[in-house]
Amino acid sequence: MSGEPASDDAARGPNPVTVVGIVFATIVSLTVVAYTVTVSAVNLLAVEVLAYPVSGVAPFIVITGAILTIPIMIPTALISMKRLS
Numbered sequence: 001m002s003g004e005p006a007s008d009d010a011a012r013g014p015n016p017v018t019v020v021g022i023v024f025a026t027i028v029s030l031t032v033v034a035y036t037v038t039v040s041a042v043n044l045l046a047v048e049v050l051a052y053p054v055s056g057v058a059p060f061i062v063i064t065g066a067i068l069t070i071p072i073m074i075p076t077a078l079i080s081m082k083r084l085s
Contacts, residue, residue: 004005016080024076049050 039061046052046060 020076020080023079024072025036027072027075030074035065038068 042057042060044066046057047054
């Protein structure tokens with residue numbers, strides 16, 4: 001009947017573990033793409049065009065990888081906290 005309340009399963013929404021897993025996988029995938037594009041651009045411009053040595057450019061690649069971990073951690077933590085509260 002239309003006057004009956006919805007079941008508890010329908011009212012709760014998706015499983016928090018599933019939501020966090022999907023969001024985490026999506027963010028990691030996008031980060032891998034961003035890192036690959038950054039490494040390719042730095043390699044093309046700095047090493048091949050400007051003829052910098054690879055050892056001189058390597059720290060910038062490592063720093064880029066470290067910076068790109070931030071977009072993985074923050075949204076995952078925020079979504080986890082929201083879904084679990």
